[in-house]
Amino acid sequence: MTMNNIYSKLRSKNIKNYYMLIFCIILSIVLVASYAVMFFSSTVQEILPIGGDSMKQAYLIFGIAIVGCALFTTYASSIFFKYKNRETGILLSLGAKKSQIKKVLFIELSLIGFVSSLIGLTLSIPVSFGIWKLFQIFIIDIKEMVYKIGWPGLIYGIIFCILIIISIFIMGLKFINRTNIIDILNEHRKCEIVKDIKSWYGVVGSILIIVGMLLGYAIPQISIRYLNFRMPAIWNITFLLSAIGMYMLITYIIVYNKKGKNLKKYYKNIIPKSMMKFMGKQTVKNMCTISFLISGALFAAFYTPLNVSNLFYSLDNNPVDYSFHYKESENQIKKNEIYLLAQKHNVNITSYYEVPSISLIVNGINANFMDNGKITYTHIDKIGYSEFFSESDFNKISKQNVDVKPGEYLTIITPESLESIHERFNDLNKITNPVTNVSQKINYAGTITFQPFVKQGTTKYVISDEDYKKYAKNLPIENFENFVLFNVKNPDKTYAFANDLKNEIIKRSSKAVAVSKFYDDYEKKLALEKGEKYYYESINLSSDNNLLFQDWKYYPSFNVLDRQDIIKNMSVFLMLFIYIAIICFTAVAIIAYTRSITIAINNKTLFNDLKNLGANNKYIEKCIKVQLKKIFTIPTVVGSTSIYLLFFFIVYGNSGSISPGEYAGLRINFLIMIVTGFFMYLVYRLSLRKIKKIIQI
Structure with a gap:
């Protein structure tokens, strides 16, 4: 043979x-x-x-x-x-x-x-x-x-x-x-026995989990903000402290077994705990793997709810249902045409405003990231255009009563930005007239919140009526923009009207405004003077362009459409991240189930010996449950708690506070943790049933 x-x-x-x-x-x-x-x-x-x-x-x-x-x-x-x-x-x-x-x-x-x-x-x-x-x-x-x-x-x-x-x-x-x-x-x-450990092992492990997260995430943030230094990529290795902490904490829970005062409880569970201790190394490895996979699954599952809840909270608290802006040089849709279109769709416009703004050259700060990690900031007298509103026009549209003195300005921000400790709103201190090229000092007077005016890639300010009239004098029409804002009755039922209005705005926009949201006329001028190519223009300005909502500088902000755009944008994330969560949870279920079966197979002889010594099926089942509960409970609690804590640090670290929208996202993520626990419970019940068949109880 x-x-x-x-x-x-x-x-x-x-x-x-x-x-x-x-x-x-x-x-x-x-x-x-x-x-x-x-x-x-x-x-x-x-x-x-x-x-x-x-x-x-x-x-x-x-x-x-x-x-x-x-x-x-x-x-x-x-x-x-x-x-x-x-x-x-x-x-x-x-x-x-x-x-x-x-x-x-x-x-x-x-x-x-x-x-x-x-x-x-x-x-x-x-x-x-x-x-x-x-x-x-x-x-x-x-x-x-x-x-x-x-x-x-x-x-x-x-x-x-x-x-x-x-x-x-x-x-x-x-x-x-x-x-x-x-x-x-x-x-x-x-047997793979883990040597006896001290009582401080679990405490140190818990501390290392938190310290690893703080060092890996918080220190780079603090370094950039306060030390003007970007930590090297190798610094991410500090996250390994959290992994070491998880290993120490799980090892402590599995191995550490002190008599204490309640001797009855100690001796009652001595057999199942000793069984786990004899296979300690392998058990700890498996439980650490399960913890890592649960952390990965929840990292994927947490991302989308946190972002979506924050975006939807902003929409729900936006005081304006419809807003868009355009250059005065454009032949854009007018007020009477908007009312006619609304009438066609049986939409009732309850309030309507038009507010002009002027574009002026401003100074700013440019961050330079050096190869050695050092961040230097260069003050540039003319960095680009920003938009300015007069205080009277701003008060009319925002229903606020701001008072700006000549030579001062207010920075328009969102309510969420107001809570941030990291945002800088006072970098501006010089304005230049693009026609006369005359610069004037201007002083920061604080912030004012008005969400409809804040859009990614742009900064907007409020100045006094006197300054506005002075700067607006002799400005070319290309430096004027018009902001249209209105509210409607039952906005959630006006999707068809919003879609038609959006398409009409796109249709009437010329190639001159087919630019990215980061486009700036002055930046383009500087780039061309240096012989460099400017990349923020010439986008596909078409209603069929599915990415227009996140690319176009003049894309309208209609709440009913924004909700669809958010769903459209986040649907891909939701699909990818849910799938990753499925991958990780599948691996978790199989590893936990297999490990459970291994306990039954490896200890079948021991369970039979216990029967011969007089142990009944109830006691043997209890021995199994004590081990299974640790295998399923500990990795679930450690993995899910650690990643939830990391997300809390990330959310808090991004702004120095937690917005109401982020609170909503964290609550949803907590519910996901509960669902994870329920999933692990189902796998536990399935494993217990199989083990009882193997050892015939």
Whole structure:
């Protein structure tokens, strides 16, 4: 009988272990490759701005998915090799050489890796399509959500396959290089006891979790704000302190067992606690992996609610239903035409205002990021244009009573910005007339809140009527803009009117205003004088442009449309991040379930001995529950609490306070934590049922 025949016979006796490894590899590849196929599709890439925070978050989440699936596959491979010890021990005891076993094993692993990779990559496209369609059916279905295959994603899938196969081969090589037959035969019985630890271990672990987050996130923020220094990328390694803290805290909970005053409780649970202690190292590793995956899943799940709730809160508290602005040089839609269009759609306009503004050249501060991390700030006398309103016009539209003296200005901000300790509103101290090129000093007089005037990429100010008239004199028409603001009755029911008005505004806008929201006439002039290309112009000004709402400088702000645009923009994030959460939770469920079954298999003999000593089924079930509750509860609490705490630091650190919208997002995230706990409870019940069948109670 040849080696292959013997190996084949042994394989048939342990075929379930092979099926489990193949299933885990296929599942990991399908999850990673299908996500990559969706992520790198043109539909997703067009919605996510290149180089923006959204794209960075998506890549970070993609990295979490890859690490999560890699950990999951590594865990499955370790179990496969653990139960393959007996086969290898039998072959060695029969006189087989290691080189022979290595050859057969590597052929076997090559076949498993190739077949699993082929199946996983093949399934990734239909799986991504099915998930996309399910998302459209149950969450949101808009015309922009068109499924397109991101072929570059398959390249990432192939790279992941190669890395997985290489890691399995390395584990196989380490496995085969062991020489002691007795150790191999008894590998599955080997205890991995963690040495006794002190009572301070858990306290230090908890402190390290918080310190790691503060050092990794807060210190870079403080360094930029107060020290004008950007921490190097290697500083992110400080987050590892949180990982070390999680390991210490979990180890403490598993291993530390002091008698205390309640001796009855101590001896009552001594058997299940000792069982966990004997397998301490492996248990702690598994629980740390589960904690990491839960943290990754919740990081993905927390991102969208926090952003959406904040945006919707701003819309709900916007005092103006409809607002848009345009250059006076444009032949834009007029008041009577707006009323006629509203009449056509049976929309009742309750208030209507038009407010002019002038564009003047302002000074500012330019941040320069040096290679050594130092941040220098350069004061520039003429940095670009900003818009100015007269105090009387501003009071008319905002229903406020501001009083600005000549030579002073107020900065218009949002209510959220008012709470921020990081925002700077007083950088302006010089205004230049673009016609006469005469500059005048101007003093900061404070801030004033009015949300409709605040838009990303622009800064707006209020000056006295005297200064406004002085600067407006002899200004060309290109330096005048008109702001139109009005309210309607039942704004949520005016979508058709809003859409038609938006299309009419786009239709009447000339190519001269087809510019990005970061476009500035003065910046363009400086760039052209230096012979440089200016990149913030010539966008596709069309109603069919799905990205116009986030690109166009003069895109109208209609609350009823903004809600749709938010949903449209965040739908992609929601789909990607929910999918990442599914990937991580799938891995969590399988690892926790497998670890639970391992407890039953490894300790089956011990449970039988307990029965022979007189223990009833109720006591044995209690021993199992004590262990399972720790396996499921501790990683869930540690992982979810840690990531929730990190998000709290991020939200607070962004502005130095927490806005009402952010509070709403944090409440939603807390509910997600509760749902996570319920999910883990279901896996716990399923695991308990299976264990009771294995040990026959």
